[in-house]
Every structure is written in structure tokens, then in C-alpha cells.
Amino acid sequence: xxxxxxxxxxxxxELGANLQLLYAASAQKQLLARIDTSLVLEAGxxxxxxxxxxxxxxxxxxxxxxxxLAQTARLLIPDVRKTSTxxxxxxxxxxxxxxxxxxxxxxxxxKSALRLQAPTLxxxxxxxxxxxxxxxxxxxxxxxxxxxWYPQAAADGLYQSxxxxxxxxxxxxxxxxxxxxxxxxxxxxxxxxxxxxHTTLAELEQGVLKNWLSVHxxxxxxxxxxxQWQNELNKLETPQHQDLLRLDRRYWGEQRRLxxxxxxxxxxxxxxxxxxxxxxxxxxxxxxxxxxxxxxxVLALPFISNWAQIAWLDHQVAVYQELSTExxxxxxxxxxxxxxxxxxxxxxxxxxxxxxxxxxxYIESSLSSFNINKGVIDISGYSQDPALLIEQLAELEMFxxxxxxxxxxxxxxxxxxxRFGIRMNVTGVDFPAYEENYPATxx
Numbered sequence: 001x002x003x004x005x006x007x008x009x010x011x012x013x014e015l016g017a018n019l020q021l022l023y024a025a026s027a028q029k030q031l032l033a034r035i036d037t038s039l040v041l042e043a044g045x046x047x048x049x050x051x052x053x054x055x056x057x058x059x060x061x062x063x064x065x066x067x068x069l070a071q072t073a074r075l076l077i078p079d080v081r082k083t084s085t086x087x088x089x090x091x092x093x094x095x096x097x098x099x100x101x102x103x104x105x106x107x108x109x110x111k112s113a114l115r116l117q118a119p120t121l122x123x124x125x126x127x128x129x130x131x132x133x134x135x136x137x138x139x140x141x142x143x144x145x146x147x148x149w150y151p152q153a154a155a156d157g158l159y160q161s162x163x164x165x166x167x168x169x170x171x172x173x174x175x176x177x178x179x180x181x182x183x184x185x186x187x188x189x190x191x192x193x194x195x196x197x198h199t200t201l202a203e204l205e206q207g208v209l210k211n212w213l214s215v216h217x218x219x220x221x222x223x224x225x226x227x228q229w230q231n232e233l234n235k236l237e238t239p240q241h242q243d244l245l246r247l248d249r250r251y252w253g254e255q256r257r258l259x260x261x262x263x264x265x266x267x268x269x270x271x272x273x274x275x276x277x278x279x280x281x282x283x284x285x286x287x288x289x290x291x292x293x294x295x296x297x298v299l300a301l302p303f304i305s306n307w308a309q310i311a312w313l314d315h316q317v318a319v320y321q322e323l324s325t326e327x328x329x330x331x332x333x334x335x336x337x338x339x340x341x342x343x344x345x346x347x348x349x350x351x352x353x354x355x356x357x358x359x360x361x362y363i364e365s366s367l368s369s370f371n372i373n374k375g376v377i378d379i380s381g382y383s384q385d386p387a388l389l390i391e392q393l394a395e396l397e398m399f400x401x402x403x404x405x406x407x408x409x410x411x412x413x414x415x416x417x418x419r420f421g422i423r424m425n426v427t428g429v430d431f432p433a434y435e436e437n438y439p440a441t442x443x
Contacts, residue, residue, distance in 0.1 A: 026276075027273055027276030027277040028171075028263070028266070028268055028273065028276055029263075029276075030276045031085070031170040031171060031268065031272055031273075031275065031276040032087075032170065032171065032261050032263060032266070034085040034168075034170065035085050035086070035087045035170050035171070035258070035261060036084060036085055036258065037050065037077060037084045037085065037086045037087070037258070038050065038086070038087045038088075038089065038178070038258050038259035039073055039076065039086055039087070039088050039089065040089040040175050040178065040252045040259075041069070041088070041089065041090050041091060041175070042054075042091075042175070042195065042248075042249050042252055043195055043196060043249055044056055044057055045057070045249070046069065046072045046073060046076060047249075047252045047253060048076045048077075049252060049255040049256070049257060049258065049259050050255075050256065050257065050258055051076075051256075052253050052254070052255070052256055053076055054076075054253065055072050055075050055076060056072075057069060057072050058071045058072050058075075064157070064161070066154075066157045066158050066160075066161040067161050067164075069088075069158065069161065069162075070158070070161035070162045070164065070165045070167065071165065073086065073162065073165070073167055074165040074166070074167065077167065083166065083167075083168055084167055084168060085168045085170045086162065086167055086168060086169050086170060087170060087171055087172075087173070087259060087261050087266075088158065088169060088171070088172045088173075089172075089173060089174070089175035089178045089259060090172055090173075090174065090175060091174075091175060091193070091195055091198065092174045092175065092176045092193045092198070092200035092202070092212075092214060093195075093197070093198035093200065093214060094150070094174075095148050095149065095150050095174050096122060096125075096129070096148070096149040096150070097146055097147070097148055097149075097212040097214065098114075098121050098122070098146070098147050098149065099144075099145075099146055099147075099212075100114060100133075100143070100144065100145060100146075100147055101142065101143075101144045102142065102143050103142050103143075104142075104143055105142075105143055107133065107134070110133060110143055111131055111133065114131055114133070114147050115131060118131075118149075122149065125151075127151060127152070127153055128151070128152040128153070129149045129150065129151055129152060130149065130150050130151075130152050130155060130267045130268070131147060131148070131149055132147070132148045132149075132150075132173075132264060132265045132266065132267060133145060133146070133147045133148065133209075133264065133265075134207065134208050134209065134262075134264030134265060145208060145209060145210065146209040146210065146211065146212045148174065148209070148212075148265055150172065150267045152270070155172060155267055155268070155269040155270075156269050156270055156271065158172065158269065159269030159270070159271040159272055160271065163271065168272070168275065169269060169272060170268070170272050170275075170276075171261055171266040171267060171268050171272065172266065172267045172268075172269075173261060173262055173265050173266045173267065174193070174200075174202075174265065175193060175247065175252075176191050176192075176193035176200055176202045176247060177191075177202065177204075177209075177262045177265050178259040178262070179191050179245060179247050179251070188203055188204065188205045188210070189203070189204045189205075189245070190202075190203055190236060190244045190245065191203075191204070191244075191245050191247060192244055192245065192246045192247065193247045194246065194247070194248060196217075197216060197217055197218075198214060198215070198216055198217065199214070199215055199217060199220075200212070200213065200214040200215075201213040201214075201232075201233065201236065203236055207262070207264070209265065211236060213229075213232050213233075213236075215229055342437075342438065343438040346434065346437070346438070347434065348374075348375065348429045348430060348431055348434055349429075350372055350375065350426060350429055351426075352372060354398070355372070355377065355398065355426065356370070358396060358398055359379065359393075362389055362392050362393065363379075363381060363383065363389070366381045366382040366383060366416050366417070367379060367380075367381040368380045368381040368382070369381070372426070374429075374431040375425055375426045375429030375430070375431050376423065376424075376425055376426075377399075377422075377423065377424050377425070377426060378405055378421070378422070378423050379421075379422050380405075380419070380420065380421045380422070381419070381420060382416035382417045382418065382419055382420070383417045383418060383420050384417035384418070385417070385418075386404070386417075386418050386419075386420035386422075389420065389422070390402055390403065390404065390420075390422060393422065393424060394424075397427060398426065398427055399424040399425065399426065399427060400424070400425050400427055401423075401424060401425045402422065402423075402424040403422070403423060403424070404420070404421060404422060404423075405421040405422055405423035
């Protein structure tokens, strides 16, 4: 029902857009599930994290950086018969990081808002950019976190170069996130990614990127910049953080494992998405073929077998009905008793004794009349300060709607005070609801 209500509230264009996003997300999951190789670019070398083997980028005259990367990757995966699906981890300086603080909740709305703000956030870059973010820190209706951007054209260029060498590039991500735990830790993680030119410090909490500090090492030669950088480090290096993890050439060479992709911070070339959709469609066709085969098998079952099974079930139903006769009769008797005595058992109880004791605390020997009818109390008498008495009774949880009634004549007695008339309702006594459940009947 909730899903149906969601669809009913959407227009056809919105529904189509949401289905496309859902299909693209499913295609991305198919791609990530097929990754069997992870390569890291570190200091001009490409490292296979599973084998630990590394090679410097081939520098062929006239070739682009993307082609050099793909050629080197081919050397690290020599089995040309195998179609490897690759996760490529690039230096953190290749990505653009922006901080956001928006009065929006929900990852989908956040991405839409950030894409609309892209010309303002990144005015110097006019070409299409991919966006990645994850479960922003929620503070009420506000969302805070770090968004990462990567040029779409660069991702597509890498995909085409890898494909030209028989390699399937599934996704790209910053190498600093490749060291994040597969199971997000409760304590924040500090990861330092450093190469010859740049230093990047990332803070993750339960898999969510909270801080991203990046600086060019030439800027650190300036005393002012170096002091600002150190101040930022001091803010993050608190006892609640784990030890700082440095990601260098030695770290990546000793991994001997397939780096688990951080799904929320992966960037996908358009060709890879299309490949994922093809895989998803193939999987759906197989599932449809199995479902059709199962349906044909069910329809082909002998009719005699079906008739025998139905006859046996009918017999079992008759047996159980006979065995449960006494229980059903007892159940009917219980229902009859509930109907007969419900009006008495559920009759609203007016604790008259307790009410009088409560009134006795505020009215001393000056109560002239007391009347209670269906949870409504009318009292009259004398008091030195009737207004104060009304306020005191109104403060008691036992009463509500306490006010002056028409029975007050306004007379006074020098010894006993002014005459009062007060009407109020008893809390928890709901005669209208009772009469609705048990309406009066005329005999």
C-alpha cells in the first residue's frame, strides 16, 4: 500500500525518472559485484593490489595519459583470454571536493540540489561533472558533508582506452577511500594520502566522508599556509579518532587483496553503466526464462494428481472441523458473554469517593451541593476566593474544563465568603464513547 501511495503521488515524468535512477543503480551494483581486479596509481606507478606487482606508466610518444594507463594495466593483467573488470583508484588530487550544509534531507534531493549549484560551486569548470556523496550527517532537517566531483569526459576517456586493450573499467574512486574498512567503524577514521605533489587528509565516520583537506606541497612552503594546515590537522587529531593511517607506496604494495569499492564514492563511465545495464538485462532474461520453465512445469502436472491432492485436502478440512467443533462452540459462548456483559464491564467508573476527597482538600465545610452526571460535576457553596478555587481545581489532573456555572448567584456571606457555582469534567470518564459503543435500546 505504501508503494502504491508513493506511485500515486508521482507524475508520469517523475515516475519515469525514478525508474531510470533505480535501473541505473541496479546496473552499478551489477558492475561492482563483478570487479575482480583493483589497480592503484601511485607516484607514476600502477599497482595491482592483489598480486602486489607494479609497473611504471609506459611513456609512448604521441599517446595520451589514458592510453598509457591502459597499456600499463594490460601488462599487469597478461591473461588476454580473461575479461577483467577493474576498479581504478586514482590520487585524491584528481577529484574535486566541496563541502555542503543544506536544509535538505535525503540523498536524492541532495544530489539534485548540488547539481543545480554546480555552476556556483565550481564556476571555473563548465564541462559535465559526476557527483558522489554518501549519507550526509543529519542534524534535524539539515544535511552536512563532503561531495566529490570528477569530470565525465575523463571517466569516459579512461573507459574507452581500457576497452581498446580488452579491459573492462567498471568504476573509479579516490585511492584514499580504498583504505576505508569494508565494514564501517563506529570510531572516525583518519586517512592520509600523500604523493610527491599533494597531501590529502580524509575523515570518515561509519563510511561517510566528513572532512576532506587537500593541499599542494608547494603551498606548505608558505608559513601562513603551513600554519593553517597544521591548525586543521590539530582539530582532527583528537583522542576519539583512530591512529592516522598513511597511504603510501609501501602500503599499497603490501595489500595482497582486492580493494572493496566504496559504492557511494565511485564514479562510473557512461560505457560502464551501459555494460551494467546489459548485464542486468541478461540476468533478468535468465530469471524470466527460469520462471517460464517453472510455470510450464506446473501447468504440465497431471490433472489426476491435482484432483487427488484437492480431495485429500478437503478430507483434512472436514476432519479438523469436526475436531474443532467444541472449541468453536466455546469461542462462540465467550463472544456471547462479552456481548452480554460488555455494557456493564466497560461502564465508565466515576470515582466519587476519590473526587470528594480531592474536593475536601480545597473546600472546607462550605460545599452546599454536589451533583455528578456522566462525568460532569456541578458543585456550589461558599469560598473566600472563588476565582482562586477555580484555578486550584483546574490544576488537578483529575478535572478538566473547570469553569463557573450558571448556579453561582454572586451572593456573599460575611463568615463563609462569596457563593460559587462550578462545573467541571472528570478526566478519563468518556460517556460519549461508551454510548457510541453501547447505544441505548428501547425494550
